[in-house]
Amino acid sequence: MKYILPLMRIALFLLLLFAFASLLPSCNSPKPQQREFRVIVSILPQKYLVDRLSGGNIPCEVMIPPGGNHETFEPSPRDMERVSNASIYFTIGALDFEKAWVERVKAVNADLQIVNTSSGISLIEGHSHDQNDNFSVDPHTWLSPDAVKIQVQAIYQALCIARPSDSTVFRINLEKFLHEADSADNYITNLVAPFRGKYFLIYHPALAYFAREYGFNQVSIEYEGKDPTPLHMQEIIDLAKEKGIKAIFVSKEFDTRHAETIAKQLNARLITFDPMAYNWTENIMRLADLIAGSMNNQLTP
Numbered sequence: 507m508k509y510i511l512p513l514m515r516i517a518l519f520l521l522l523l524f525a526f527a528s529l530l531p532s533c534n535s536p537k538p539q540q541r542e543f544r545v546i547v548s549i550l551p552q553k554y555l556v557d558r559l560s561g562g563n564i565p566c567e568v569m570i571p572p573g574g575n576h577e578t579f580e581p582s583p584r585d586m587e588r589v590s591n592a593s594i595y596f597t598i599g600a601l602d603f604e605k606a607w608v609e610r611v612k613a614v615n616a617d618l619q620i621v622n623t624s625s626g627i628s629l630i631e632g633h634s635h636d637q638n639d640n641f642s643v644d645p646h647t648w649l650s651p652d653a654v655k656i657q658v659q660a661i662y663q664a665l666c667i668a669r670p671s672d673s674t675v676f677r678i679n680l681e682k683f684l685h686e687a688d689s690a691d692n693y694i695t696n697l698v699a700p701f702r703g704k705y706f707l708i709y710h711p712a713l714a715y716f717a718r719e720y721g722f723n724q725v726s727i728e729y730e731g732k733d734p735t736p737l738h739m740q741e742i743i744d745l746a747k748e749k750g751i752k753a754i755f756v757s758k759e760f761d762t763r764h765a766e767t768i769a770k771q772l773n774a775r776l777i778t779f780d781p782m783a784y785n786w787t788e789n790i791m792r793l794a795d796l797i798a799g800s801m802n803n804q805l806t807p
């Protein structure tokens with residue numbers, strides 16, 4: 507009788523062991539085909555937003571490589587392969603290549619969810635127009651704190667739907683980023699307050715949203731998306747002389763020869779900025795520093 511209890515215990519143990527083993531997948535059974543959750547974005551500053559929300563825990567590819575020109579970029583077959591591996595594509599929504607390639611992107615990955623992060627932003631009319639004389643939309647929405655706060659929330663909402671188990675982390679990270687964007691906005695508002703209503707010259711007009719938010723007038727050397735005509739060059743030089751403009755903003759992906767010609771005539775300096783830097787917060791504050799610095803000696807409008 508005294509052996510029965512231990513024997514029953516062994517039997518129960520074996521029973522539980524077999525029951526447990528049957529729950530484990532067998533070595534021969536095929537693994538479920540679960541694709542890794544990945545996202546793709548058009549430009550590097552958007553990757554910063556995704557990384558901030560995910561804490562760097564979601565693989566995120568960027569379509570336009572470092573140094574690439576966002577106006578002339580065309581995806582390669584390798585880029586289409588990267589798109590085919592992604593679950594969500596966060597677009598800026600108005601870049602030329604996005605508009606031209608969206609159908610081809612859908613063809614390589616029918617399951618891909620395309621999220622236009624500029625949806626909900628009050629868009630500015632672009633300076634170029636197509637064959638049908640329709641004006642384009644200015645795509646540079648990421649260079650404005652107001653607009654980026656809308657963009658990061660579009661990314662947040664899509665990530666929460668795709669990965670509900672991580673939504674608490676996304677929420678905490680969103681709050682942190684929004685707080686940081688507000689701090690940057692306050693910094694810029696105070697910095698540029700003395701310069702409201704002033705003009706800045708720029709080769710490629712990437713700062714229309716920034717100018718709208720902080721009350722500047724952007725004057726583009728490019729004319730309708732192309733190199734300036736001699737007449738346009740002369741108009742810019744006259745305006746710059748009238749306003750006492752002593753700086754021209756250029757970004758390195760663009761041909762700066764026309765900007766250099768005008769700079770020589772005005773005895774102005776070229777200021778290089780990077781519209782595509784990864785760390786969006788640092789970059790937008792640096793941009794404000796450059797603009798405020800360029801206006802210190804400008805005449806009163």
Ligand SMILES: [Zn+2]
Binds near residue numbers: 577646710711712
């Ligand atoms: Zn542009």
